Amino acid sequence: MTFNIAIVGAGIAGLGAAIALSRDGHTVTVYERRATSKEESGSGIQIQPSGVKILQKWGLLDDLGKIAHESGQLELIRYADGNVIATQQRKGARSQWYCLRTELRKFLLEAAISAGASVQFDAPVQSVNLEAPSITLANGSTISADIIVGADGTNSVVRKAIFPGSERRVTNDYAFQASIPRDAMLADEDTREIYHMLAARPWLGPSSWALTSTAPHQEVYDIQFLLWDRAVDRDPHPDKLIEPLEDLAMIEDVFEGWSPLFVKMLSKSVKFLKWRLVEVPPPPTSLAPGGKVIFIGDACHGMDPNAGFGAALALEDAATLAAVLRKASVSADIPRYLSICDKIVRERSSAVRPYSAYMGRFFTVPDGPMQQKRDQGMKKFDPNRVVGVKASKLARYNTPEWVSYLDDYSPDEAVDEILRQDADGKAQVKQVVSSKL
Helix, strand or coil: CCCEEEEECCCHHHHHHHHHHHHCCCEEEEECCCCCCCCCCCCEEEECHHHHHHHHHCCCHHHHCCCCEECEEEEEEECCCCCEEEEEEECHHHCCEEEEHHHHHHHHHHHHHHHCCEEECCCCEEEEECCCCEEEECCCCEEECCEEEECCCCCCHHHHHHCCCCCCEEEEEEEEEEEEEHHHHHCCHHHHHHHHCCCEEEEEECCEEEEEEEECCCCEEEEEEEECCCCHHHCCCCCCCEEEECCCHHHHHHHCCCCHHHHHHHHCCCEEEEEEEEECCCCCCCECCCCCEEECCHHHHCCCCCCCCHHHHHHHHHHHHHHHHCCCCCHHHHHHHHHHHHHHHHHHHHHHHHHHHHHHHHHCCCCCHHHHHHHHHHHHCCHHHHCCCCCCCCCCCCCHHHHHHHHCCCHHHHHHHHHHHHHHHHHHHHHHHHHHC
């Protein structure tokens, strides 16, 4: 059965859901508060293997190659001298892609419209009726739907309608983005070769780390610098969570001891952006009491970016939502299957969230014996050797079983497993009841 579905938010989760649901024949309309698809951030974004597999299933991987590239490998770099600590191949089942966030959103927007979804910009949602269900826009119009999906980010209106007062948490952690023109990189002998490297390159330093990569389709080199527990009084405008900067003077003290090459690359940037990182505390549920309003993506599990898993989780949520609704045969089924979506999404994100925090600590170990031990361990690790290993979310981080859990995750299989467990549980209850009669 197909449904009329209203999606609030045209980010990665919202547009991903629009693609997946439209492909299944649902009537989908996306309502986005922004006036256009253009995003203030031009920063890069990684798409982890689980997300790549979803895009491939949707038939979008070839077109993705027009705006993004397969990194092929990770080159982990020591902050002080720019030397390579370890190289990890990332191909095939372990493939990671890299692109600019704003380009990925435009790509998903076009794919959603091609799949049959309608997308309305400059349409901020003012309120949500959880019973109807319906949404009311700022212009006063009210839209009813069979299902309402909140994919409206960390400051979600839909989440707050279900849990009034459920505010995002602003941290003292920061991300800074620098964008360097292609010509500036190629004009300098020291940076020319780096621009042509497709690998994603994490630079690991004490209390901070950076992710750098070329974005050849957009002819820029992207740097994202992440800084933990920064004193807010060092920020001239702490109330501005996202802010364009003319330079990085507010954190220039941090670069003491960093490789001259890294500092040189930063000096070539023509664009800087500051983010104060925010998190969404895990909700007890993402489903409204009526069972027909649900929130996904960052609205449900906004977390730190250390694991680079935000895009993949958003796509997983979208695919999970579509997978559960394929099982619904009548409108009365909606609450049951959305409750399964809620369970899967929160269970998956509750596993990834602490891992992402762990990776932040892992990448920023202070110089010394522990850092040397970490570096030696990374030299030995090959993610491609874990292909075919049984996945386990309970495994130690960065073991073959854990990597398999991250990379080989399938929303369709997760839904089928929950339904199998549900069927087995009912069968066991029936058997127990029968034995007592």
